Amino acid sequence: FLGECAIKCVGANTYGQLGQGHGEDQFEPQCSSHGLQRSLRVITGGGGHSVLLTESGDLLVCGQNHKGQLGLGHTSDVMTFNLCPLPGSRTVHQVSCGWDFTVILTDDGQVLACGSNAFGQLGISPQIKHTAKPLLIKSLGDPVISVAAGLRHALAVTGSGRVYQWGTGLSTQARRLLTPQPVPVHFTSKEPCLVPGLDQETPHRVAAGSAHCVCLTVSGAVFLWGCNKHGQLCSTESFLALPTLLDQSLVNGEKVSAIYSGWTHLVAQTESGRVLTWGRADYGQLGRRGPSNDSAVAGTDVSYPVTSLPFEVRTLNGATQIVCGSEHNLAIVGNQVFSWGWNEHGMCGDGSFGDIIQPQLIPTLKSFKALLIGCGAGHSMVLCCQKNSEGFVS
Template sequence: MDPPRTKYVLYTWGANSFGQLGQGHAEDQVEPQHVDYGQPSRKLRAIAGGGGHSALITESGELLVCGQNHKGQLGIGHVLEIVTFQLCPLPGNKTVQQVSCGWDFTIILTDDGQVLACGSNAFGQLGVSPQIKHTAEPHFVKSLGESVISIAAGLRHALAVTGSGGVYQWGTGLSSQAKRALNPQPVPAHLISQEPCLVPGMDQLTSQKVAAGSAHSVCLTATGDLFLWGSNKHGQLCSKESFLPLPSALDRSLLNGESVSAVYSGWTHLIAQTESGRIFTWGRANYGQLGRQGPTDDATSVDSVSSSETSLPSEVKTLYGATQIACGSEHNLAIVAAEMRTG
């Protein structure tokens, strides 16, 4: 008998109104379904989901996209919707290290540490000139003066971590909630800037990765700690406060004392993978986006979140050891290795 070999399979599930699941149609999927991304012989380096679009990065650094494209968020030079994954060519034939999809925009990190952005710029979420309202061609975010190692796109804001460990934020997506929550105190600059702005409170830490939701931000440090800030309306920050303007550390006891190796964020839910490979989810559950049973009504709020079981991290055992995970607005993608025997 031949030794076991590993086959990597792409699954997508959840909301699919614009074909963002890449399944060739626009019907929602409650359970994970296998997806053909047109290149079965190529492993995927990374996967990502946004408001109504999704993206894949192949092992060779090619970018594949599908879904909603009305603001040019697929970066393919036009604004037509696509329901199966197609190639997105980049300026100078650059290869891609990471991609993050916002509501109607996309942030792309190249292998040489440069950042590109496409789609809507109505809230400064592209980090480029405010004169650009939207673009179907990826533009470089030139004001990030040094090499970048991690990026994240939220609803209408974005984040980046530079090689020196600095955390930057831009886009005004959190400004309205911040003003209401902090009034009469002023809103910190990083929550209202249309160009990359340094996030305070992280300078003594070694930041490695960022993630973003509709109105919250997350940063993972080299020591495996999570820092969260922004809106806590659906319990996604595991805090008693309705809004956190500055980064606040997540208590490790909520993850059985384990350090975090990876973190992912939907609009109002979070997924964390711990050092042992366990997968924890928490936050909003109205579309089944937590991958586990929980309250399905939409009553979760600041007042009720403390008593909701979804506001605390809980393990999804079927995703144990996942090699890649990504969250869209209210849908998720995951790659899980399975042993196959032949002969």
């Protein structure tokens, strides 16, 4: 993606997370100041930082850095994308951002982390409160194939089919909602802890929200655990201590090919390309009119719409990419970018600050071909190239 391509960024920018050299929020997509001399394969972000992963396995970072979450060896915010050097000249396979930390999976299956460790979310010694240099998580024995950062916890899948969890971000809800049951150790461990209950399956990918966990298996099954206050775990229980299989009838008996998580909602795509959403609905993050509470969740008292039943969003069927921010989302359908959900900082890119209830095209990007999308908690990023009268610019 060389030459004529650009990263267009929009939304919250207090810490320079849009990579535009300043700290002003943007309500319509504007070019990042990064010249993009290299091709990209992942764009993602956290609470106030952004990360680009290049095809060659390099990381480019910008934004909030008060806990060292950019991995640059210092704690000053950065307004334009900078190369993040990794120890041992490692190259990166996957990267995932939490609120104020970053989890990095290298091509050789090692996991490094940087940023805040206040909740043990880095998976390293609890004596280290934060680190501005990416540190190796040594207690993950087997090579890792997938990682996910939640708000204050993280997950990893090993090549041997084990799922590990660390960080205490879910422990408060667990103690409150599971009493008098004991809280399983995987919710309270500050170093990687084996998640039980997945022995009969082959885990493939993980995702994480503010207080829940998701695992997609090779067979297309979905397991969910953690806090269910917003119906995001498709259960009437308030908290699921162990991975619980999503009833396949809720997705019309299809295998799930991909699953994505915001803080309190989930988006799944089935093998036929259908897109379904469920969970918290008050910002329009489900891409459809907010339902009345369609199922009571035990032990919770919510005054806003939630739905614990997956429901198809037909506009998104056949999407080639989907990403979730905290409460907003982006999707590429037919080379065009759709946005929906929370829009307080203008991150849906339509020029307004009103929440977007149903997926809509981002107006100023209609003349571009979208190649790659990414979200932070309150910002959006699109790698795109300009169309011309004869087609797309190469």
